[in-house]
Amino acid sequence: MAREKLKEEDKRKLNGENFKKLYSIFQYIVPYKSKFLVGLVFLVVGSFLLLAFPLVAGKLIDVAGGDQSWYLTDINQVALALMGILFLQGIISYFRVYLFAQVSENAMADVRTGLYQKLIHLPISFYDKNRTGDLMSRITADISMLQTTFSTTLAEVIRQIVTLAVGLTMIFITTPALSLFMLCVLPVIIFAAMLFGKKIRTLSRKSQDELAVSSTIAEETFQSILAVKSFTNESFEKNRFDGAMGKVITAAIHAAKYRAGFISFIIFALFGAMVAIIWYGAVLLQNGEMSIGDLISFVLYTSFIGGSIAGLGDLFGQIQRAIGASERVLEIQDEESETDSTTTVSTPIKGAIAFDQVSFAYESRQDIQVLNRLSLQIKQGQKVALVGKSGAGKTTIAQLLMRLYNGYEGTIAVDGKEIKEYSLKDLRDSIGMVPQEIILFGGSIRENIAYGNPAASEEEVIAAARKAHAMDFIQSFPEGLDTLVGERGVKLSGGQRQRIAIARTILKNPSILILDEATSSLDAESENLVQQAFNELMKERTTLIIAHRLATIKAVDQIFVLEHGQIAESGTHDSLLSNPNSTYNHLVNLQLVE
Numbered sequence: 366m367a368r369e370k371l372k373e374e375d376k377r378k379l380n381g382e383n384f385k386k387l388y389s390i391f392q393y394i395v396p397y398k399s400k401f402l403v404g405l406v407f408l409v410v411g412s413f414l415l416l417a418f419p420l421v422a423g424k425l426i427d428v429a430g431g432d433q434s435w436y437l438t439d440i441n442q443v444a445l446a447l448m449g450i451l452f453l454q455g456i457i458s459y460f461r462v463y464l465f466a467q468v469s470e471n472a473m474a475d476v477r478t479g480l481y482q483k484l485i486h487l488p489i490s491f492y493d494k495n496r497t498g499d500l501m502s503r504i505t506a507d508i509s510m511l512q513t514t515f516s517t518t519l520a521e522v523i524r525q526i527v528t529l530a531v532g533l534t535m536i537f538i539t540t541p542a543l544s545l546f547m548l549c550v551l552p553v554i555i556f557a558a559m560l561f562g563k564k565i566r567t568l569s570r571k572s573q574d575e576l577a578v579s580s581t582i583a584e585e586t587f588q589s590i591l592a593v594k595s596f597t598n599e600s601f602e603k604n605r606f607d608g609a610m611g612k613v614i615t616a617a618i619h620a621a622k623y624r625a626g627f628i629s630f631i632i633f634a635l636f637g638a639m640v641a642i643i644w645y646g647a648v649l650l651q652n653g654e655m656s657i658g659d660l661i662s663f664v665l666y667t668s669f670i671g672g673s674i675a676g677l678g679d680l681f682g683q684i685q686r687a688i689g690a691s692e693r694v695l696e697i698q699d700e701e702s703e704t705d706s707t708t709t710v711s712t713p714i715k716g717a718i719a720f721d722q723v724s725f726a727y728e729s730r731q732d733i734q735v736l737n738r739l740s741l742q743i744k745q746g747q748k749v750a751l752v753g754k755s756g757a758g759k760t761t762i763a764q765l766l767m768r769l770y771n772g773y774e775g776t777i778a779v780d781g782k783e784i785k786e787y788s789l790k791d792l793r794d795s796i797g798m799v800p801q802e803i804i805l806f807g808g809s810i811r812e813n814i815a816y817g818n819p820a821a822s823e824e825e826v827i828a829a830a831r832k833a834h835a836m837d838f839i840q841s842f843p844e845g846l847d848t849l850v851g852e853r854g855v856k857l858s859g860g861q862r863q864r865i866a867i868a869r870t871i872l873k874n875p876s877i878l879i880l881d882e883a884t885s886s887l888d889a890e891s892e893n894l895v896q897q898a899f900n901e902l903m904k905e906r907t908t909l910i911i912a913h914r915l916a917t918i919k920a921v922d923q924i925f926v927l928e929h930g931q932i933a934e935s936g937t938h939d940s941l942l943s944n945p946n947s948t949y950n951h952l953v954n955l956q957l958v959e
């Protein structure tokens with residue numbers, strides 16, 4: 366398997382606190398513990414079997430040389446025993462890998478589902494602070510990393526530790542003098558290599574950093590290529606890039622000097638140590654203190670030991686990275702979900718709305734007081750419009766009503782009861798929102814309409830589509846309601862998307878309606894159909910229109926003009942217009958000019 370290169374910033378220290386994080390994720394394995402334990406037993410037995418291989422291989426040579434002191438005295442028997450060991454270890458490895466895969470796949474699917482469920486229950490304010498790409502990588506890359514850790518890395522660590530412990534024990538039992546000699550030579554070299562390695566890593570990180578700087582320069586210029594060209598700054602940019610490249614080369618060559626030293630040192634020292642050890646083995650052999658078979662066992666065991674020391678270094682790197690990944694997963698699990706009142710109401714929400722002295726600032730932008738002691742009342746069934754300059758806080762009012770954000774001061778009541786006392790489901794079920802920008806899910810038109818009420822029957826879906834004046838265009842597609850929309854489906858026009866969103870909301874049948882009007886206007890025919898669909902939708906529902914185009918709101922019962930976080934004026938279109946100094950009048954004039 367190709368391993369991704371370890372990024373230094375992704376690594377964490379191997380200390381108790383960090384292991385606890387990994388352990389928290391490891392808890393997901395508990396439901397599959399019996400399979401995990403069997404896999405673990407297979408792993409240890411398999412490792413022991415493999416470690417018997419050098420011993421028996423050594424015996425093969427000794428038996429060939431006439432040694433009769435072992436249980437098996439015939440080379441054919443010994444060779445068969447060797448094959449038997451390999452065969453058995455093959456079967457055990459198969460089941461070990463298979464079991465660990467089952468455990469880790471299931472456990473990590475649980476982590477993923479848990480994380481996904483947690484994420485969709487987090488408040489919108491969380492999404493304001495985190496980028497989608499980052500959340501995606503937690504659910505995909507980070508958990509894949511953890512999966513590798515629990516399926517392969519953990520098994521490898523155990524296998525290598527067993528190999529190291531058993532390998533060392535075996536060589537000390539069979540060839541103590543030679544092992545002791547090796548132990549005096551090798552650690553010195555390993556220590557020197559580690560020091561060297563650390564220095565080289567620091568230096569190559571520096572050259573990578575320099576490379577990153579040069580990439581940023583390139584990226585910036587490509588993105589602003591228009592500016593570069595219109596200012597004829599090509600040569601300026603080239604010089605900037607040249608300068609950055611110069612730094613890359615200096616840093617890379619500096620690192621290369623150390624790497625060259627390291628390589629020649631390793632070749633000399635490692636092979637030198639090998640010569641020394643083999644020389645000492647030859648001396649022991651000559652003096653009759655050791656058999657050829659023992660020497661072969663020793664060489665095989667030391668190659669096993671060497672392999673596991675090298676392997677462990679890499680594995681610890683992986684674990685350090687896995688800790689980073691578990692940290693990012695746990696971070697989300699520690700986030701606070703939307704707070705909810707557990708009491709559900711028995712009487713349906715009718716739709717009278719009252720904001721009383723409501724003040725609010727977004728958590729991520731505390732310095733801007735979006736609403737400032739705002740009060741407004743909307744009677745049940747009334748149609749009202751909110752107008753105001755862009756950024757005045759119209760959408761914010763709607764979002765607060767749906768409790769998409771908490772942390773406001775004052776009270777917001779529906780049917781005379783503070784919204785925090787409703788369960789989120791009751792409250793949001795009773796509010797239908799048709800947003801400005803309608804994004805349909807990938808799937809059929811039917812599924813997109815039924816999103817408003819997944820339990821709706823075919824007839825109800827069709828009736829809703831009719832009321833939303835969407836059926837005509839739906840029927841014009843060969844596949845009708847089964848037509849696929851979204852990224853891989855047909856592209857619908859803005860007006861068509863709006864009518865689907867309206868049909869969806871008709872199916873939801875809320876008592877309160879929020880229409881966030883699209884800023885861009887549709888062509889006259891489409892506009893007319895959408896308006897008719899809206900009229901159908903608004904029937905007998907309390908309706909709050911977030912109006913951008915004032916022409917569409919002449920008929921509402923009341924208009925609230927929002928300014929400086931407060932309701933500056935309210936009244937009907939005609940009454941507001943009759944006052945020449947009103948902000949409303951000013952807004953209308955502005956739009957007329959546009």
Ligand SMILES: Nc1ncnc2c1ncn2[C@@H]1O[C@H](COP(=O)(O)OP(=O)(O)OP(=O)(O)O)[C@@H](O)[C@H]1O
Pocket residue numbers: 493727729730733735753754755756757758759760761762
């Ligand atoms: N999620 C958010 N985080 C931080 N600030 C926000 C957020 N959403 C809106 N704001 C800020 O709050 C203010 C009010 O925004 P809001 O979207 O309610 O205005 P609006 O009246 O609906 O504007 P528009 O007519 O352009 O849609 C703006 O200054 C905006 O920048």
